[in-house]
Amino acid sequence: MALGGNPVFRGKNFRSAVTAAPSAPPSPYAPPMTAEQLDELYRAPSAGPAETGRITYDDVIVKTLVCLGAVVLGAAVTLAVPQPIALGLTLVGALGGFVLGLVNTFKREPSPALVLAYAALEGLFLGGLTLLLDRVAPGIGLQAVLGTFAVAGATLFLYRSGKVRATPGLAKFFLIAVVGYLAFSVVNLFLMLFGVVQNPWGLRGITVFGIPLGVAIGLLAVVLAAISLIFDFNSIEQAVKAGAPRRVAWTAAFGLTVTLVWLYTEILRILAIVNSND
Numbered sequence: 001m002a003l004g005g006n007p008v009f010r011g012k013n014f015r016s017a018v019t020a021a022p023s024a025p026p027s028p029y030a031p032p033m034t035a036e037q038l039d040e041l042y043r044a045p046s047a048g049p050a051e052t053g054r055i056t057y058d059d060v061i062v063k064t065l066v067c068l069g070a071v072v073l074g075a076a077v078t079l080a081v082p083q084p085i086a087l088g089l090t091l092v093g094a095l096g097g098f099v100l101g102l103v104n105t106f107k108r109e110p111s112p113a114l115v116l117a118y119a120a121l122e123g124l125f126l127g128g129l130t131l132l133l134d135r136v137a138p139g140i141g142l143q144a145v146l147g148t149f150a151v152a153g154a155t156l157f158l159y160r161s162g163k164v165r166a167t168p169g170l171a172k173f174f175l176i177a178v179v180g181y182l183a184f185s186v187v188n189l190f191l192m193l194f195g196v197v198q199n200p201w202g203l204r205g206i207t208v209f210g211i212p213l214g215v216a217i218g219l220l221a222v223v224l225a226a227i228s229l230i231f232d233f234n235s236i237e238q239a240v241k242a243g244a245p246r247r248v249a250w251t252a253a254f255g256l257t258v259t260l261v262w263l264y265t266e267i268l269r270i271l272a273i274v275n276s277n278d
Helices: 012-018 035-043 057-080 083-106 112-133 140-161 168-193 213-242 248-276
Strands: none
Touching: 012 248, 057 083, 057 112, 057 213, 057 248, 083 112, 112 140, 112 248, 140 213, 140 248, 168 213, 213 248
8 A cells, every 4th residue: 555755644653553453353252133033134234434432534524624623723823813923823722733733743643632633733823823924925825725725636536546656656756845845944944043044934935047945845835735735645545445444534634734834835935935035
């Protein structure tokens, strides 16, 4: 099974749930069924995955929408309060979201409460970040939301149509590219913290051939997030086919939320850099 770059889907807990053996057959010592019970069982419709406690696509969709609703709710809180409080909530959301992200990734069993708490904290962070960058370009948040859903929708369409697949070659490219992206981000952060680069965007604000470097880096990050979504979809598809336990739907929803938050952040930053260089 080709698991993607998202650490949520590459974790031991998700993989073990997908590859777990099916439930044991009924005991041969169970009392025999009557003729009426056999006839009723024969006439009843076949049990689907939901009735047998197995994950379904509907489970993943519903739980992902619930997580995104928590993100929107958290963002609405940050946007509604006075700015000094909003800045504090943004910091709480960033730190809390990071901690709960790690906890949910490595937790033995998925916890709906912790997954939703993570989504709400990320909402606080994204709301504050949007509020801050909205000064550069009013309405930038709505543009980023539309861009996020456009990229995610196009990626899902391409995956479902079979035009793009989760292949080992794509996984290798993703790994190399994301390591390079993370290295650039860490170096850029330290250069900004120590005042080596005065531009508010750090190295991202440097113009190369008339184009801000941050736009090129951001577009690469959007492509990487889209590739991550491809592997996320593949992991979910494999989980459904393998008849993984229904609780895994929360893990899948959490993984998709992580990727979509990353995608939104990158699109938001691209728009801010473009508008700040107008």
